[in-house]
Amino acid sequence: xxxTHDLTVGFxxxxxxxxxxxTAVNKVNLHIEKGDALGLVGESxxxxxxxxxxxxxxxxxxxxxxxxxGQDITRLNSADEKVLRRRAQMVFQDPxxxxxxxxxxxxxxxxxLILHTKLRGAELREKVGTLLEIVGLQKQFLYRYPHELxxxxxxxxxIARAIALNPELLVLDEPTSALDVSVQAQILEFLKSIxxxxxxxYLFISHNLAVIRYVCNRVAVMYLGQIVEQGxxxxxxxxxxxxxxxxxxxxxxxxxxxxxxxxKPLIGDIPSPLNLPTGCFxxxxxxxxxxxxxxxxxxxxxxxxxxxxxRCLLYDPASAPQVxxxxx
Amino acid sequence: MLHMIGxxxxxxxxxxxxLLVITFSISHIAPGDPAALAAGPDATQEMIDQVxxxxxxxxxxxxxxxxxxxxxxxxxxxxxxxxxxxxxxxLMVYFPATLELVLYSILFAIVLGVPLGVISAxxxxxxxxxxxxxxxxxxxxxxxxxxxxxxxxxxxxxxxWFPLGGRLDLMTDPPTAITGMYxxxxxxxxxxxxxxxxxxxxxxxxIALSFPALASIVRVNRAEMIETxxxxxxxxxxxxxxxxxxxxxxxxxxxxxxxxxxxxGLRFGWMLGGTVLxxxxxxxxxxxxxxxxxxxxxxxxxxxxxxxxxxxxxxxxNFLIDIIYGVLDPRVRGRA
Numbered sequence: 309x310x311x312t313h314d315l316t317v318g319f320x321x322x323x324x325x326x327x328x329x330x331t332a333v334n335k336v337n338l339h340i341e342k343g344d345a346l347g348l349v350g351e352s353x354x355x356x357x358x359x360x361x362x363x364x365x366x367x368x369x370x371x372x373x374x375x376x377x378g379q380d381i382t383r384l385n386s387a388d389e390k391v392l393r394r395r396a397q398m399v400f401q402d403p404x405x406x407x408x409x410x411x412x413x414x415x416x417x418x419x420x421l422i423l424h425t426k427l428r429g430a431e432l433r434e435k436v437g438t439l440l441e442i443v444g445l446q447k448q449f450l451y452r453y454p455h456e457l458x459x460x461x462x463x464x465x466x467i468a469r470a471i472a473l474n475p476e477l478l479v480l481d482e483p484t485s486a487l488d489v490s491v492q493a494q495i496l497e498f499l500k501s502i503x504x505x506x507x508x509x510y511l512f513i514s515h516n517l518a519v520i521r522y523v524c525n526r527v528a529v530m531y532l533g534q535i536v537e538q539g540x541x542x543x544x545x546x547x548x549x550x551x552x553x554x555x556x557x558x559x560x561x562x563x564x565x566x567x568x569x570x571x572k573p574l575i576g577d578i579p580s581p582l583n584l585p586t587g588c589f590x591x592x593x594x595x596x597x598x599x600x601x602x603x604x605x606x607x608x609x610x611x612x613x614x615x616x617x618x619r620c621l622l623y624d625p626a627s628a629p630q631v632x633x634x635x636x
Numbered sequence: 637m638l639h640m641i642g643x644x645x646x647x648x649x650x651x652x653x654x655l656l657v658i659t660f661s662i663s664h665i666a667p668g669d670p671a672a673l674a675a676g677p678d679a680t681q682e683m684i685d686q687v688x689x690x691x692x693x694x695x696x697x698x699x700x701x702x703x704x705x706x707x708x709x710x711x712x713x714x715x716x717x718x719x720x721x722x723x724x725x726x727l728m729v730y731f732p733a734t735l736e737l738v739l740y741s742i743l744f745a746i747v748l749g750v751p752l753g754v755i756s757a758x759x760x761x762x763x764x765x766x767x768x769x770x771x772x773x774x775x776x777x778x779x780x781x782x783x784x785x786x787x788x789x790x791x792x793x794x795x796x797w798f799p800l801g802g803r804l805d806l807m808t809d810p811p812t813a814i815t816g817m818y819x820x821x822x823x824x825x826x827x828x829x830x831x832x833x834x835x836x837x838x839x840x841x842x843i844a845l846s847f848p849a850l851a852s853i854v855r856v857n858r859a860e861m862i863e864t865x866x867x868x869x870x871x872x873x874x875x876x877x878x879x880x881x882x883x884x885x886x887x888x889x890x891x892x893x894x895x896x897x898x899x900x901g902l903r904f905g906w907m908l909g910g911t912v913l914x915x916x917x918x919x920x921x922x923x924x925x926x927x928x929x930x931x932x933x934x935x936x937x938x939x940x941x942x943x944x945x946x947x948x949x950x951x952x953x954n955f956l957i958d959i960i961y962g963v964l965d966p967r968v969r970g971r972a
Contacts, residue, residue, distance in 0.1 A: 364875050393877030406868040409967060410890055420876045453966040469872075 310340040316371035317362050323582050330581050332358040334533035345510040347520035350530030356513045360479040394424050397470040401482035403462035407454040414450040417469045439468040460491035481513045529553045532589045539616035549618045551594045637969055640962055648951050655947040659940045660701050714937030723941045732816025734922030738907045740838050741846035749850045753857025775851025784844035784917040798840050801919035841918040849903035856899045860892035894965055901957030905950035
């Protein structure tokens, strides 16, 4: 249903007095089927939110394309854009800033309906009431203001607003990161259940691996604006191929204190997107990096078994013997 | 909401009483013998004592205070030694002139400042923004009277577009005093020629007086707009497909206007104080000029009265801003 082809987003910036381009998203290829929940995971600054915002036309892309139901939506006229707005909606990380403080809950949820449908008056109120019911809020909240609600309640309102127009795609940008842990579980449970009920497709952006694993059937791992690995969630989690994915999974804190760490923790920082490394973007932090190989040429994606794609020379069929030699 | 208004009103009354004590004390502790001044330079000690008794200056301070406060409640603000008329009567003439000037100034500052702030924020770092930022930064720091003098030099003396000072031409018959504000009275009495003339006299002093307010309104509004435009609910409004105009005017500006309202209120209060300078530059017969004359003549009852009015004005504008804040912002309504 949604595909991106070499999607690239650059922001013009000024660094040390010179104009430069910050490449936040670098030739990203994503593929989301109807009914999928694709998790987009990565460190802060990896460009995952930018991908979500660009898909919804909130940022301009500087290269590549986004195909939504066969139509390239990176170049839309305003009428087509309005249709897209109906079909794809967004839920933000911070529900406190995602609701207009001067609008009642009723008004906030009604806004998309007023904008795109002919519902008015009693019908509109009824529809908003039904939406609140779906997200598990009583009608008494209708005429409250956002500051009178808790974080979890606000996030439910945001979800009600996002599903008001029966969209097909929801971009969820860290929808639970700003909430208390107990509330996170409720919201995740709820997101999972409405996905089935309302036949929604999710692009679920998070840095939290456990959350992704719980909600998503597929996952894409981002590093420095690139997708380094994507595949079925369980396969990626049980058998991570890319050294970065492996490092991410190993970095998850263990519940038992005193247990030995699995593997070595990542060293160093994510490089600046203004000054991208040559070769594999991960080569300066990778424990498997092969000097003179990984830092030479850009690394393409390699397909390994059923739809699993990994951007790592270790999986290059052509250089497999060389890799084996290096590994020994 | 009512609860909030009630609480604020009581608070304001308390502050007003405090203000009375302060103005009274300062003017009575200050050096200078008003009785001697009133009696004139050639008066004998006897005459001075007589005046002292007449004005009640010989009574104990506390008693004088209670007489003063009691008088205020009866509308008696004392008597000006300099103009020899009751201060209340003087103020009835001078205050509307000042109020008119201040109202036009704040109106000008809002009508120009808010849109400039919005344009500056929306076209951030564009050329409009750069010009606006330079002008508003200098506006905050520029002394008002200097700006007034420069305007006079250029637009009155060099170009001759505007009169140098005053409220009307000396030959023009002022409109019948209804509110005391010439433009309003001229309209009410249908004397449109006088209306435009009064407006013409208003332009330079109003611009000079409004400039610091204009500059700070632009700065605050710009900063608030930039911040609000980056908030998620504005982004979400875009994701819903809301028009650019509605996004800027309803989602962003309505929320950015709250801090801007606060600065407008504050500036509106300060402006009245600023009239002392502007009125003396433009020879504008208002409260500021009146107070200036009174101060130089050690005529302390008018000074007390003007100080009281400025203070009360400041409190009133802040009170009104608080109420407007409550009306506009649901988050403020609950807590008082």
